[in-house]
Amino acid sequence: GAPTKQIDNVLRTKKIRALKQYLDSNPGSCPMSVPVTGRVEGKPWKQALDFTEAASLMRHLGTAAFIVMSYLTGMRPQEVLGLRTGCCPDPDSGQHLINGHIYKTATDENGNHRSEGELRDVPWVAITPVVNAIRVLERIVDDGALLFDGTSHDFINRRKFTGSVTFSAWRERIEDFAAWASGLATDLGRPHETVPSDPHGAIGTERFRRTLAWHIARRPGGLVALAIQYGHLRTAISGGYASRSRDGIHDLLDIETARATADTLATLHDDLAEGVGISGPAARRAIHAASHGPTFAGTILSARAARDLLENPSLAIHDNPKAYLMCVYNQEKALCHRLAGQQKAPSLDRCQPTCANITRTDHHAAQLTALADVLEKQAGALTPAPMGKRLQARAERLRALAENHHRGRLTLAEASA
Template sequence: MNAIRVLERLVPEGALLFDAAVHDPARARTRSGSLGSNAIRDRIDAFVVWANTEASRHDLPGQRIPPDPHGRIGTARFRRTLAWHIARRPGGLVALALQYGHVRTALDTDESGRYGTRSRSGIHRLVDIETAMATADAAADLAERFHQGEGVSGPAARKALLRATTGPLFQGGLVKRDFPLKHELARRHLAREGSVLFDNPHALLLCLYQRDRALCRDDEQLAAPVLDRCVPGCGNIVRTDQQAAALHQRADQLDHRAGLLPAPIGDRLRANAVKLRAWAQDHDLTRFTAEENPT
């Protein structure tokens, strides 16, 4: 966000953020529009050199940017990074639309809404793959924690453990030459309703999404949960000991902040802290472990 604001101050009103006439004035007469991919790569290379020089000057070896094993960093690489954040953050698509104004990019499903291209290899495919990988990671992590003795709770806990330990997982990273195959596998993985486990770090819970039990959908036939509208008491919820401990920690932070703020705001923060502790205590009372209740 800060970088976008800086760019807005560098270019004239109504100009492109990476306007070639501003950022590459030596070639302004020979080209129009935004900087080309080669120019962007040159600037990224220059930034790496500058950052490493500053790290050495301030004796901060841990801040150096190491050589990239995959070669020079180009604009195509950013789409993968963007897809990762969209897929692994609640409300990611909405945040993308609000922050960068790509409303059609974020919310449309037709071909005209593809990011940076009208082909079928737009960012939506990348988001599908990253989302499938994120759900597979969540399932594997849940199974591992449970077998190591961590307790779980929630109306969907037993079913989630069964799916995590016996169901098929989406495996493998993104390889360019079999990208269409990866996308098709990702779509099939995400289409298994009632078997896909979504992590919601903001609500500190897991969601084994099943439409007829979801309280986030508001009568909409959604193929995935709306993770920024999680409702306590939903039949899709799963919670782990680690998430319950994080609820207690977040409640303590709210109480601390409440003591530093005016009464009306402080009262709201304390009320939220009470809710968080109640959810954590409910987990503590209903949790089960592999030793107590193996699946």
């Protein structure tokens, strides 16, 4: 109950040395009566939140919100920093939309740049984690303020600022957040979730949207939840409102999708030249497409070049490592869209094993056999019988696919004969 000024006076007097000595010899925590609701694998991520760490945790919370919004919307950093409270109202139905501002191309009637920006006529689509991040920020800043208002987010030093937290400050905050998250992962016994150091230097603010586009274009094999999330994001940010605009993330998406296709074509071209066999109903179409592989290697530098490749239906090859195949996409034959209707791109996460767009190489067959070996080992004596039977049945299906490949495989020389 002592007034702050009185404490301040005590700290300024020579008693301070005694106080420091007392603190050093009596270290202790100061847990706050705030419930810990966040969980990792069902357990609270922390026993209690300590008063002494509250300011730095708030700083990391603001950074986490910035990362979530930059990464999962595809917005430019300056657009994220220009958002205000109320930018993402709860809709009566359908998707949440974010009404942002654009700055780069904002000009007045005389052609002068408007530094305050102008309302973007195409809103951004927000998926749930982004909406949650905005709701957290709306509790941190005042009503009507910028979501990343500099003064409100300076939890540690409590200085006064005009405008949002600056780019240079974000660079430092993101590095601090990565270090903190890595420390937490280690403390929780999850060293595989630490953030590895980056040979290209600090993460910065610009990389998130490009990384999003890269992931959407390539869908990491094996991470099913992520693949579904990225598939959903592609639909969300490419469909509806957002598709009316070709700017921003759409160009990045085109470039990364075209690069992924060019990589697949080039790899297939090299494999076939080395005598690798190919099978499946779409094998001959794949051989034809791969013959164009060298033309596109390293040439996708602009959105225009990307669209030239993507608009050529005979080159539409998509690697699908999760299903151990390649999809030589032909809209008319696609089985993944039977219910969803015709689409310009395949839904790799809904791939159907009887589709006429499937092709496999010797590499896919080898991966199928290797996985079947692993499953058969797991189906051994230690596994309960029903689960063992399921694993055995899956191994047999995979082996049958590999055998089918070997029965119907063609090499480049055989196909051209």
